[in-house]
Amino acid sequence: MEEIIIKVPEGKVLVSDARCPNGHSLMNPQKLMSGKPAVTCENRLRRKTGLIHFNPYYGIFEYESELILKPGDIVDLSCPECGVRLEVEELCSVCHVNLFALHLSNGGEVRACPMVGCHNHKLILVDLDAQFAAYYNDERRPKM
Ligand SMILES: [Zn+2]
Ligand SMILES: [Zn+2]
Numbered sequence: 001m002e003e004i005i006i007k008v009p010e011g012k013v014l015v016s017d018a019r020c021p022n023g024h025s026l027m028n029p030q031k032l033m034s035g036k037p038a039v040t041c042e043n044r045l046r047r048k049t050g051l052i053h054f055n056p057y058y059g060i061f062e063y064e065s066e067l068i069l070k071p072g073d074i075v076d077l078s079c080p081e082c083g084v085r086l087e088v089e090e091l092c093s094v095c096h097v098n099l100f101a102l103h104l105s106n107g108g109e110v111r112a113c114p115m116v117g118c119h120n121h122k123l124i125l126v127d128l129d130a131q132f133a134a135y136y137n138d139e140r141r142p143k144m
Contacts, residue, residue, distance in 0.1 A: 001126075008058070008059070009059075010057075010058075010059035010060060011034075011057045011058075011059055011060045012057070012058075012059075013057065013058040013059070013123065014036060014056055014057055014058070015039060015056045015057070015058055015102065015104070015110060016036070016037075016056065017104060017105050018039045018056075018102035018103065018104060018110065019102070019103045019104070019105075020078075020079030020081070020082060020084050020086065020103065021079075021084055021086075021101075021103060022079065022082050022084050023103075024079050024081040024082055026039050026040055026041060026079065026080075026102060027039060027040075027056070028040035028053065031053045031064075033053060033054075033055040033056065033062060033064070034055055034056070034057055034060070034062075036056050036057070037056060038053035038054060038055065038056055038064075039053070039054040039056050039102060040052070040053050040054075040080060041054070041077040041078065041079070041080065041086060042077065042078045042079065042080045042083070043065060043066075043067060043075045043076065043077055043078075044075075044076040044078070045067050045069070045073060045074075045075060045076065046067075048067055049067075050065065050066030050067040051065075051066050051080065052064070052065040052066070052067070052075065052077070053065075058110065058121075058123055059121075061119055069116045070116065071116050071117035072115065072116060072117060073115075073116040074097055074114050074115050074116070075100075075114045075116065076114070077100050077114065085100075086100040086101055086102065087099070087100050087114075088100065088101045088111065090111065092113040092115065092118060092120050093120060094113065094115075094118055094120045095113060095115045095118050095120070097113065097114060097115055098114070099111045099112060099113055099114070099120075100112060100114050104125075106126055107126035108123070108124055108125045108126055109123075109124045110122070110123050110124075111124065
């Protein structure tokens with residue numbers, strides 16, 4: 001497949017349907033961030049387990065973690081429902097650790113680096129029409 005790079009301003013694209021590879025929703029209506037359901041994963045670090053909530057706006061690196069995170073920590077994320085790990089084969093081009101993926105509807109993915117402090121991430125859209133329309137807030141959608 002061909003790759004197209006689209007630049008979007010931070011905080012304009014809302015991830016509203018992130019799932020684990022087994023199809024469980026990671027969206028958490030009980031935990032709002034910026035007024036929207038957070039993306040909630042289970043996190044393992046130093047033999048402890050706790051939930052981590054991510055701001056669902058793409059490009060906003062805000063999280064709340066039950067475990068204390070320090071810069072340079074590498075989080076190990078999994079689905080709170082089935083425990084499947086979210087790690088993928090692809091390595092971060094900056095830190096060379098495996099990225100993790102949130103699965104979106106229609107085959108898209110958000111991939112991001114699990115190293116605390118690294119902001120390397122990407123949004124992969126397969127069905128551009130459907131997905132870009134779905135993830136861009138209506139009132140903020142650019143004229144194309
Ligand atoms: Zn799952
Ligand atoms: Zn990285």
